[in-house]
Amino acid sequence: MTDASDIAAPVVYDLVLRSRRTVLPDGERPAAVAIAGERIAVIGDYTEPISARRTEDLGDLALLPGLVDTHVHVNEPGRTEWEGFATATRAAAAGGVTTLIDMPLNSLPPTVDTAALAAKREAAKGKTWIDTGFWGGAIPGNETELKALHEAGVFGFKCFTAPSGVDEFPPLDRAGLIRACTTTAALGTVLIVHAENPDHLRDTDTAPGFADFLVTRPPGAETDAVQGVIDAAKATRARVHILHLSAAAAIEQIHRARRDGVAITAETCPHYLALAAEHVPDGATAYKCCPPLRDAANxxxxxxxxxxxxxxxxxxxxxxxxxxxxxxxxxxxxxxxxSLQIGLPVVWTEARARGHGLADVARWMSRGPADFAGLHRKGRIAAGADADLVAFDPDREWTVRGADLLHRHPVTPYDGRRVTGRAVATWLRGKRIGTEAAPRGRQLHRSPR
Structure with missing residues (x-):
């Protein structure tokens, strides 16, 4: 005879989200996602009875893992009038981004020592609507600071091989790149590189139009710099990453380096995947970026x-x-x-037209950057992962209006552009963002891989 006290009480979860288009690590299917506290506890079938304090049925809205954006310039402190943690993270949340990692520039001071990192953490305190981490910077003369920054929890180190655009964050020459690779290899972390060779760059004072500007930053500036990064990584056995890849000619270089055993990865950006040089209107400097937009074939x-x-x-x-x-x-x-708020619909619009699915987009914009940064509880809908989720309407067509975005300023090249797909709701660690009076994003620290 079984005593009634031996019968386990049924588990009652905090929240169950159901969607006929749940994007899981193994693909898209109908599912129910049960959340306990801040984590995903169970993935069940869409119609499976699951006890919960609250259930939301999203129907045909897709349920995606929250996006992870490892390349964001928040610019606070020092240049908060450019953006800031409050505006950047709220815009990110509205676009389905649940985690970002902030670049070490263009804040003042740049994150090139622990005092600057402390200033940045203090500036971000209580302002982040999503979880936020920080990169450190590698510049000439701060090699001795990298270990302390690493121990303080930065996710790796960014450097430039060409002028950064701000005087306080100068580029590394070849010897400096080797030193940075040597240090990051010893620390077991990654060096992320804005790779353009300054020898190929021309004076921008004579480039008032986009066609003129494009000539000043040719693809060879990227391919030569990428090769320099590969050579430095080979010499030091460092782990390296190419930022914002614009020149497609560098893809095969990176692929060959991987086959040769070089620990190298690369990213690209929504604007390089959606925009093309031949379609940039005259005087439309919202389209200006470095490296630049290139042609449609690229x-x-x-x-x-x-x-x-x-x-x-x-x-x-x-x-x-x-x-x-x-x-x-x-x-x-x-x-x-x-583009922080609109990367998901911009990429989805182009991806769907090219025959890709939501699972591809989630791999590129959620799990890929999460794994790269060592955030293994982020970027996936799986038991044990943080309950960072976004309800996404993949069929909704709408027109981007810069004035409607939550970035501090309305300047974006997507103003007036028709896109398909829109984030409808975003959950951070099990709580829907926007239902609470104050932001509840956490500051993230690098953890061992």
């Missing part, structure tokens, strides 16, 4: 590299500025594109 080649797994993932490189810095002159305007 864009198609980037898609091919992404589809074949030779480009690892897609992140925004959100690099905003005040409207006054985006004049009609490509020579003097700030080189950065604002």
């Amino acid at each position: 864009r198609d080649a980037l898609w091919d590299g992404l589809a074949r797994g030779r480009i690892d993932f897609v992140v925004s490189d959100h690099s905003p500025s005040p409207p006054a810095m985006k004049t009609g002159d490509f020579a003097t305007s700030w080189g950065g594109i604002a």
